[in-house]
Amino acid sequence: GRWEDNIIWDAQAMPRLLEPPVLTLDPNDENLILEIPDEKEEATSNSPSKESKRESSLKKSRILLGKTGVIKEEPQQNMSQPEVKDPWNLSSDEYYYPKQQGLRGTFGGNIIQHSIPAVELWQPFFPTHMGPIKIRQFHRPPLKKYSFGALSQPGPHSVQPLLKHIKKKAKMREQERQASGGGELFFMRTPQDLTGKDGDLILAEYSEENGPLMMQVGMATKIKNYYKRKPGKDPGAPDCKYGETVYCHTSPFLGSLHPGQLLQAFENNLFRAPIYLHKMPETDFLIIRTRQGYYIRELVDIFVVGQQCPLFEVPGPNSKRANTHIRDFLQVFIYRLFWKSKDRPRRIRMEDIKKAFPSHSESSIRKRLKLCADFKRTGMDSNWWVLKSDFRLPTEEEIRAMVSPEQCCAYYSMIAAEQRLKDAGYGEKSFFAPEEENEEDFQMKIDDEVHTAPWNTTRAFIAAMKGKCLLEVTGVADPTGCGEGFSYVKIPNKPTQQKDDKEPQAVKKTVTGTDADLRRLSLKNAKQLLRKFGVPEEEIKKLSRWEVIDVVRTMSTEQARSGEGPMSKFARGSRFSVAEHQERYKEECQRIFDLQNKVLSSTEVLSSDTDSSSAEDSDFEEMGKNIENMLQNKKTSSQLSREWEEQERKELQRMLLAAGSAASGNNHRDDDTASVTSLNSSATGHCLKIYRTFRDEEGKEYVRCETVRKPAVIDAYVRIRTTKDEEFIQKFALFDEQYREEMRKERRRIQEQLRRLKRNQEKEKLRGPPEKKPKKMKERPDLKLKCGACGAIGHMRTNKFCPLYYQTNVPPSNPVAMTEEQEEELEKTVIHNDNEELIKVEGTKIVLGKQLIENADEVRRKSLVLKFPKQQLPPKKKRRVGTTVHCDYLNRPHKSIHRRRTDPMVTLSSILESIINDMRDLP
Structure with missing residues (x-):
């Protein structure tokens, strides 16, 4: 029927009930599009185009290069079985996925629970101020001599065992856990819980002399056992005494784990570092020293900690992050002082803060205090900072969020490295942290010692893990110094050619018109080159001229990159592409990672020759430096x-x-x-x-x-x-x-000056003498001034035209201070030149005698004496002493003339306060 009959014109008056139609698709219908067809270019003529010829020749040469093993054959896609995609999936989600870059997070649970003293930044464990001596002894405190206690007295001291104490403490904690209902209970609540006299104890020795980040006392870390499964059937990770097992496909380190390899690691919010378990010698034990005596306990396990992988960036000196931490640390200290105050309203003293932060100025402390407190000058709270009535003190959770223990550790690491650089002779301007935009230019200018500073190494590692740059891997920042560690120094992602200053750079030439031009290479010579490269004869015959040239260029380029082959002149392109540069970087990281694992997990005991002298060691070091210089400078x-x-x-x-x-x-x-x-x-x-x-x-x-x-x-x-x-x-x-050479330069400079003077004199002779213009005599004004010295009219006694000016202004006969000539004469009379014991020279050291220094101080003291005539001094004003005696109640305190007017209310309140205090003292 007609399709118009299926239209419902009026729903109330329908001639018949319509039935739903059945959809029918005709696959042979030309107007029906079921999928997007692949467009295929049809040849306009029977002769193939230039593009098709080039594609066919390129395909043949690629097949030949794949057979010879120069390039890897790409798997050809089967055209008969195209990749099937969901036709209704139009979201294109694969283009919106975030890039898989950045720091690899901690595998498994990453919640680190520190002890209460560490979280609350208790004073002994997180100092508010450290002087230069304390900073130099950072994490290496010497044994101090006790001023009181049992160990302060000389004589023999007994050593107490800790077996009973350990069992007693474990029993007490088990009872506490059972009383709380069982389950896990956090015991690290007081400083006494952090002692090594109870509980399980392991030792961990860092392989780095100065690690970029070091934990403070009371901070927690986890032991993770990273395991990579074997392909196929895997028996599972081996059991370890410590740590939790984490199955990882991608390695959290710079190198990858091999299938079936297990690697333990320390992991916390500061760093991740591999650890290697070693057997503790039976002759080693631990001695714990306190004020009361010595204690001994056994040690079961010891770990060697590998190179750290920083997860927290150390701030640079005087950077914004460092200054923010100092400000927040001071503010947190002030809040905790207010919480400790038992007075109502809460109050604190400025002296308590200055004692904890002696390096801070009083104005900076007052700036932090004004935010939350007012200073009271009078009344009951005189000289106290009282908390504002409308200010709410932050809670303990809010205070903990302001400054974390990790921020304190990063700041301590920064000031310790800064002190080491200062001790090495570097000024403050040489190790400033650069801004982000100027960082690449700055990296090329700083010294090697500054490269190894923690604010540079941590920033470089974190940027490399985010994919912003690569690491130098081997270089000056290697903490081992012998190529067994990573050098955390930034290098760009793209390969750069290292310029050698010793060798002059050759002039860049083009290959056009030379023997390296492949277009001038004959087919016969090109085939001969392929035979030298080892290409079979039957394969050569199948290739046309330009296909042969393509194979010659490709094989020459590959051999030039590998550093061999006499036909490198036919090589084209850059030495290393970006992909090859990244691949070499990964291979170098893997090599050092495997080497570090092998060295630090080795149980071989290395013998040390104790009889060798330091001179021999220095000779070996000098020999090693000479060999290194010979290799770098390429000298015989x-x-x-x-x-x-x-x-x-x-x-x-x-x-x-x-x-x-x-x-x-x-x-x-x-x-x-x-x-x-x-x-x-x-x-x-x-x-x-x-x-x-x-x-x-x-x-x-x-x-x-x-x-x-x-x-x-x-x-x-x-x-x-x-x-x-x-x-x-x-x-x-x-x-x-x-x-x-210096004498020659001086002679040339003098000759040049003489020639210039001679040239100027000749020019003046040619010009002739200059014409002198007659000077106009200025008429002096008729002044009725009378001189006080000579009595003449027209000038004053201070005018130089006065005939008595130089007589009245002569210097006094008695000099005020000694002249330089008098000082020299005094030195000659005091210091005897014939005394050979005053100055001694020993190599590059000069020893000055005590008499010489005393005589020099005497000469300096006499030269600083000033003499003034007594007549020129102003007369002293003497106070008149009263002879009459007044009543004692009429004596008033002396008041200054320019004094501020006192508020009568303040005066009255002070008087009443003194009266109240006197009344309190009455019985």
């Missing part, structure tokens, strides 16, 4: 030996110049040969004394003694003095290339 051993000889010659030259530069001509004579106290200088304890005679400006002679203790210097000095004449020594000492 003969070149290095010549450099060493040149350095020794310059050092000896410097010693001889010290004798020749002190005096010139006949102003000194050297008694070196007569002053050698020992010719056998190689023996220990011998030294060489050289007495040198100098002559001052007045011709008076004095002697100085120089002591040399290095055996090598003594041997060289004696050998030259005994074998060479005086003329040779003078020539040898003056043979200094650097000195000659």
Whole structure:
């Protein structure tokens, strides 16, 4: 029928009841689209296009390169079985998934519950201030001498066992747990619970000398046992005495775990570090020292902690995060003081805060106090900071959220590293933390020691785990120093070519028109190259000319990347692509990760040669440095030996110049040969004394003694003095290339100045003498001023035209202070030049006598004395002393003239308060 008949025109007047139609699809209908067809380009003519030819030739060359093993064959997709997708899934969720980057979170439960003293930042465990000595002893406190207690007295002390105490404490905790209803109970509530005298105890030794992050006393950590399953049937992870097992597919470390490998690790909010269980020797035990005595207990297990993987960034010195932590730490301390106050309203004193934070200024503390308290100057709360009535003190949970123990540990790590850099000679400007946008430029300028600072290493590791950069892996920041650890120093994601300053860079040339141009390579030579590369003859015959050229270029590039092959001139492209750079980075990380696991888990006992002297060790270190420099600089051993000889010659030259530069001509004579106290200088304890005679400006002679203790210097000095004449020594000492170069530069500079002066004089001669303009005489105003000195009219006594000006303004005959000439004369009279014991020279050390220092202080004291004539001093005003005696109740306290007016209410309240206090004291 017609389709118009199926339309319901009027629902109330329908001629018949309609039935639902059955949907019928015709697959042969051209107008019906059931799927999106693949568009295939049809050839317009019978001859193939250039693109199709290129694709077919590329396909043939790729097949050949895959057969020879140069490139990996890509699996071809089966066109008959296309990938089936859900036709109704139109969400495209795969394009909106977040990138799998960033720090890998802790596997399993990541809740770390610290002890109550650690969470509340108790004073002994989380100090508010540490001086330089305390910072240098960070996590390495020395044994202190007790001022009171049993151990403060000298004599023998007994050592008590702890077996009964451990059992008693375990029984008490079990009773407490049963009384609370069973289950798990948190026992770390007081400092007494943190002692090592009870409970189970293990030792963990860090392999890093100065770890980037270290936990404080009372902080908790978890032991995780990471296990990677084997493919197929897996027996499961082996049982471990400590820790919880975590099955991981991706490794939480820089290297990956092998199938069936188990690795234990410390994990907390600060870092993740692998640990390796070792057997405790039976001869080792633990001694616990307190004020009351010594205690002994057994140790069962010991772990070696590998290199840390930081999870918390250490703030840089004077950075915003560091200053914010200092501010919040002070604020939290103030809140806790208010909570401890038992007065109502709560009040605290400024002195308590200044004692805890001596490095803070009073203005900064007052700024924090003004937020929550008012300072009372009078009344019952005089000199107290009283909590504001409208201020609500934060709860304990809110205070704990302001400053966490992890933030304190990161701050302590920062100030400890800052102190180490200061002790090494670095100033504060050299280790500032850079901003994010200038970080890459800053990384190239800072020193190696600053690279190893925790604020740089933690930032680099966290950025690398987020995929923002890569790590140097091997370099200066390696904590082991021998290539068995990771170097947390940033490098860019893309490969960069290292420029060698020693070798001059060659001029960049193009390959066009040279023998490296592949377009000029003949087919015969190209096939010959393929035969050298090992390509079979039957495969070569199947290829056309440009397919052969493609194979030659690809194989030459692969061999050039691997560092071999004589035909590297035909290689094209960059040395390493980004993907290859990432792959090499992963391989290097895996290599160091496996090496660290092997070394730290090894049970081999390494013997140490205790008989070897420190000199031999320094020789070995010097030899290692020389070999390292030879490898870096690519120099031969003969070149290095010549450099060493040149350095020794310059050092000896410097010693001889010290004798020749002190005096010139006949102003000194050297008694070196007569002053050698020992010719056998190689023996220990011998030294060489050289007495040198100098002559001052007045011709008076004095002697100085120089002591040399290095055996090598003594041997060289004696050998030259005994074998060479005086003329040779003078020539040898003056043979200094650097000195000659400086003299040449000085001569050129003087010659240039003379030429410039001569040129200016010639120009002035050509111009002629300048015309002098007659000066106009200024008419002096008719002033009716009379001089007080000469009595003339027209000037004052302070005018220079007065004839008596220079007579009246002459300096006084008595000088106020000593002049420089008088100081020099006093030094000559006080310090005797003929006393040779005043100044002694021992190598690079100068020893000054006590008499010299005392005389210098005497000269300085006399030069600071100022003398004024008594007549020029203003007369002293004497107070008149009253003769009449007044009544005692009429005596008033002395009041200053410029005093602030006192509020009468304040005065009255003070008087009434004193009256009340007196009344209280009455019986």
